[in-house]
């Protein structure tokens with residue numbers, strides 16, 4: 555159930571930015587979530603409604619921006635998208651690393667002052 559602690563951290567972060575600014579209501583959180591991230595957006599949404607209750611972020615909408623997976627070949631540095639074999643399409647090497655798709659972070663918040 556790591557989505558619960560993730561969601562609590564998100565709330566803490568959003569409040570940390572909004573409260574000193576005298577914000578009345580946080581209306582939207584923009585989250586970036588990578589295709590390979592283990593975070594399940596439905597679970598975050600579920601916990602969000604629970605943890606945000608009674609705060610200035612209660613009822614805020616969660617907007618998820620998805621980042622597709624990308625890989626880089628360590629042998630020839632070619633960047634490529636997801637394929638079935640996790641192999642470099644240029645040189646056939648299996649020596650690849652993930653260059654995008656594991657992200658999960660709070661990008662911005664929208665508020666009413």
Ligand SMILES: [Zn+2]
Pocket residue numbers: 627628629630631632642643644645646647
């Ligand atoms: Zn390669």
